[in-house]
Amino acid sequence: MKIVIAGAGVIGGSVAEALAEEGHDLTVIDCDPAIVMHTSNSLDVSCVEGNAADPELLREAGAAEADLVVAATEKDEVNMVCGIIARKMGAGHVIARIRDPLYLSQTNFLREALGLSQIVNPEYECARQISRILRFPSAARVVTFSKGSLEIVEHRIAEGTALCGLRISDMGKRFRANVLVALIERAGQSLIPNGDTVLCAGDRLSITGASSDLRRFFIEIGEYRRPVRRVMIMGGSTTSVYLTRLLQENSIDVTIVERDRRRCEQLCDLVPEAHVVCGDATHSDVLLEDGILTADAFVSLTGDDGDNIITSLYARSCNVGKVVTKINREHFADVLSDSGLDSIVSPKELVAQQLARYARALGNSAGSIVETLYRVSDGKIEILEFGVEEDAACVRIPLRDLKLRDNVLVAALIRGNKSIRPDGDTRILPGDHAVIVTAHRLRTLDDMLEEKP
Secondary structure (H helix, E strand, O other): OEEEEEOOOHHHHHHHHHHHHOOOEEEEEEOOHHHHHHHHHHOOOEEEEOOOOOHHHHHHHOHHHOOEEEEOOOOHHHHHHHHHHHHHHOOOEEEEEOOOHHHHOOHHHHHHHHOOOEEEOHHHHHHHHHHHHHHOOOOOEEEEEHHHOEEEEEEEOOOOOOOOOOEHHHHHHHOOOOOEEEEEEEOOEEEOOOOOOEOOOOOEEEEEEOHHHHHHHHHHOOOOOOOOOEEEEEOOOHHHHHHHHHHHOOOOEEEEEEOOHHHHHHHHHHOOOOEEEEOOOOOHHHHHHOOHHHOOEEEEOOOOHHHHHHHHHHHHHOOOOEEEEEOOOOHHHHHHOOOOOOEEEOHHHHHHHHHHHHHHHHOOOOOEEEEEEEEEOOOOEEEEEEEEOOOOOOEOOEHHHOOEOOOEEEEEEEEOOEEEOOOOOOEEOOOOEEEEEEOOOOOOHHHHEOOOO
16 A cells, blocks of 8 residues: 655654555655654655645655555644645545644544544553553553453463463363463564463463453462552653543542653643652652552653663562553563563554554455454564454354464454354354464455465
8 A cells, every 4th residue: 555654753653664564655754854864774665854744745745646644743733734635635544643632532523623534642542551451460461352352461471380381271171261372472482372382481471361251360370469559650741641540530549750840730730630749750769758669550651761661670679569661662672571571561562553453454355354453572473353244254164174374373252242262163253353363464364364265
């Protein structure tokens, strides 16, 4: 597809990288010549330097013929204007990055008024991801499918715990919970397991199941953590505002530590029920004075990766039950994998995955629709949710009779509000939502087959 991306900063650059990997014909616009040069040298894309709100520049970039235009500059208003112009020119679909909390309640109005196909808000998506983790603190990460009917959670096996040395085929006999290990990350390698796979200390598991089954599973393996009731947030960013509001909807007490006094005054108006502290959370005495030792969770949300990491490590040393760390540079995630900081979130990665899913869905043929896309293992493995339609080639055939490609696992089916752990007799039916774990780039559900039945 022909895609134009306006803005190649932290968010736009990550989106460009993700969509370039999908093989799309990309043109990137940015007003910063250094960013244009870097993008041109690092990605196989066309680049145009200039203002993304300039109609002539958009025309030069090919917005009029584009299947998709993504307005992802740092300024909401520029993105809105870019979206309006691109739509008037005839772009097939337009997505705009709009991040101001004032616009969040007006999303539907803005989409209709501006002619946008979708609005993305990296800060809000980051806050939602963190809130899911805090609602299920036993897991390092939580991804929801089919509006919460199924979840995939990440869990690292510690030495000497119940899962060490256990064969996957024996899990059903030992534990009553209806869950499935869909992926194992071990020593830098990704493994889609079978029944003979033996679990080892240090393995990072992606486990699928309904919320109730996952909770029962963590109780049975002795890894269940009590619900979070008190959260300390480092940094008063836009993400912090969104997260605080989400947490307060669940009656969770929130303390925000922000060093800038003017921002503290703004926070008192934006989240009046939160406890706002004006102080530097990189100083241990500030954290101790404001209750880190009694907090159930600590979330670092400043714009400085180094501050976020160091302070999160300190919170972990204080035995805070759950620590969540925001980072912008992905290479830090690898460095942190052995530090005990398992719950890492990246706003730009969340949005890049969201837009990769949208672009892939636009190019789908009949039979299935990509509804969720989640990448793990440095992007080598994808977990996808497909809506299954009547003309999909794999429907009504027992799974054991389907010739699946290597490195493909049907991890779960969602039928109505019920999640199903599939076996060889299970049949995929029209109307189901199929969750697939794969090392391939699947555009439709039938792409998981070696050949159509």
